[in-house]
Amino acid sequence: MAKNVEHGIEDDLNKKLAIQIVKESEDDRLMRLSVGPQHPGSGHFRFTVTVDGDYIVHCDPDPGYVHRGEEKMCEYRNFIQNIPHLERPVIHDSSNIIYSYSLAVEQLVGIEVPRRGQFIRALASERERQIYTLYWLAIYGIFLGHSTMFMWPTGDRELFIDLMDALTGARVTHAFNIPGGVRNDIPDGFKDKCLRNIAYFEKRLKEYEDIFYNNPLFRQRTEGVGILSKEDAIKLGVTGSVLRASGIPYDVRKAEPYDIYNEMDFKVQYMKSGDSFARSYVPFLDMKESCHIMRQLLDKMPDSGEVRAKLQPNPKGAPGEAYRRVESGRGALGYYIVSDGTPKPYRVKISVGSFRNMIALPHLLVGSKLADMPSVYWSLNYWPVEADR
């Protein structure tokens, strides 16, 4: 702590706050509960809730159990060496988390991605978003006591992973979308395999809807629970499905089309109710729309051509900075990279949807019942590892 005082940081306010919390817990009525980090329902994340009987009166998130210092690590490695470790915060959506990094590096280094490379990159990212959403849906299902909904997406996700395996050579962390394009071309017969897979998945999505979203038990536990109004969603700056569930049709793919997304025909899926049900249903609608986008990608993809622009072995970024975003499974995912003209980035800031949506958790939980906690928490599409970075 001595070092902090040296930098002029005081802890007076903290002491005041600590005393306040102790006073709360001395009162017999209130009880402070710790949720996580070992709790199977929260991931590697801890938050405390203070309850008055059944109702939550205070909630304090405490992230950081899986903090890896990704941003600091970036400063020690060059632009290419940074690719594999930057995927680790969210391995189920690794194509998207590296996508915006690639866009920012391309802007700094000054290269254009070949057209065929752009299509394959977008295809991988759409597929990956579905894989992430299926994984999240499975966990959401099991924590609301719906074990079929755990089994089905987990099983279907395996087919997708096989497809990504055929495309990239790895099951989850692909290091496939890289600065300059994609690592390799699509293998023979991939197009047909992918189309068959999409057709199967669209059939399955109808079954998901019947067994999960139309299930009266599920609807009772989510409808009208944890309502985030449109005004609050803007004020809190939430993103992704949480934002779109509150009636704001905002999607980075439409707002700031990257690569070939301005040629794609798709709708931004959103709902107006802003409750847990809407937040769980919007990603489902996104998965449907993703199938539609993937069909177009496969259809319009040029038959031949380069998939990657040649980079120098150790590319140097032009001095300056870049801030680029993509739409990931959890919302806008931005990289702010400062380059000082050396092969290593001077500063990398990863702005992730999970971290941005965390602020909605205390906002939604305070005033709701403790029993609604899992349904609200998982509807936020929160991925602790990504938030901690």
Add this chain to the structure above:
Amino acid sequence: MTSELKEKPTTNSSPQQSSSPSSPPPSPKPAAGSSPPSPPAKREPESPPFEKGIVSQIISHFGNDKIKISYIRPLRIKINVNPADIVEVATFIRDNLGFDHAEAVSGTDYPKDDQIEVIYQLGSYSRDDLEGHVFSLATRTNRDDARLPTLINVYRSAEYHERETFEMLGVYFEGHPRNERFILPEDWADLPPLRKEFRIRGR
């Protein structure tokens, strides 16, 4: 594979370095600057008109003394202000320009200048014409006594981001209720890790 066979010799020195996103943005992309290779940091193409209009609104309200323009690119604007003016400027941006939330707060340590730069990346959900834009509001503070006024009363969404900046760079946000540990362990007693003098062990 086959993609690597063809090599273009000068892919790395395009004239539009650090200029604009590679995807076509809605605003027209200006032609590449025809000036001879001057210092690369200052080689910006002509500013796009829409973004220029946004900046001129701020300049006309606050004057040239308070606002320093870092760059105006398609969909991206960055201005630098003094810490004393930041609350006023941020309030103006929110109320008059339509940027309604903070996407990220990024701090960068510059030991050479003995300063820390804190950037608020601001976006807009409520206005359709601004949806792809990111307004970067930057300010600099001394490293030795890093203090900045908080913006949580203007941008509520900056709360956790500022808390993260506090612990990662040691910038004390005056008026922020909780300048305390967030992601780092509660008993962290070392330098703020994103300061440049903090070294990863063994490197």
